[in-house]
Amino acid sequence: MDANDPKVVRKIRNxxxxxxxxxxxxxATCIALAPKAWALDDEAKAIILDTSAEETDNALLEAxxxxxxxxxxxxxxxxKQIYP
Ligand code: SF4
Structure with a gap:
C-alpha cells in the first residue's frame, strides 16, 4: 500500500x-476504542476509515x-509528534 494512501495516513482536524x-x-484494540476510525483489512492489518473524523480527538488518542x-x-x- 502506498505510504500516502488515505487508508494509512489521513488528516483529521488538526x-x-x-x-x-x-x-x-x-x-483490534484501536477498533474497539474508536470503531468509526479503524478497521482490519483482508491482511488483518488496520486501515483508516472514511468515517474516522466522526471520532473525537480524545477517542483517536485513546485508540x-x-x-x-x-x-x-x-x-x-x-x-510535532503527539503520540507515541
Ligand atoms: S493498529 Fe493494529 S495492532 Fe494496533 S490496536 Fe489497531 S489493529 Fe491492533
Missing part, C-alpha cells in the same frame, strides 16, 4: 493520523494509546 502496517499485529505495539502515530499541524 492532527495527522498514521498507521504503521508493518508494526500492526491486528490486535493510539491502546495499541499494544504503538503502530498508530499522531502528529499535529506543526509536525
Amino acid at each position: 492532527w495527522t493520523m498514521r498507521i504503521d502496517r508493518d508494526l500492526c499485529i491486528g490486535a 493510539a494509546k491502546g495499541c499494544p505495539v504503538m503502530a498508530i502515530f499522531i502528529t499535529d499541524e506543526t509536525g
Whole structure:
C-alpha cells in the first residue's frame, strides 16, 4: 500500500493520523476504542476509515494509546509528534 494512501495516513482536524502496517499485529484494540476510525483489512492489518473524523480527538488518542505495539502515530499541524 502506498505510504500516502488515505487508508494509512489521513488528516483529521488538526492532527495527522498514521498507521504503521508493518508494526500492526491486528490486535483490534484501536477498533474497539474508536470503531468509526479503524478497521482490519483482508491482511488483518488496520486501515483508516472514511468515517474516522466522526471520532473525537480524545477517542483517536485513546485508540493510539491502546495499541499494544504503538503502530498508530499522531502528529499535529506543526509536525510535532503527539503520540507515541
Ligand atoms: S490496536 Fe494496533 S495492532 Fe491492533 S489493529 Fe489497531 S493498529 Fe493494529
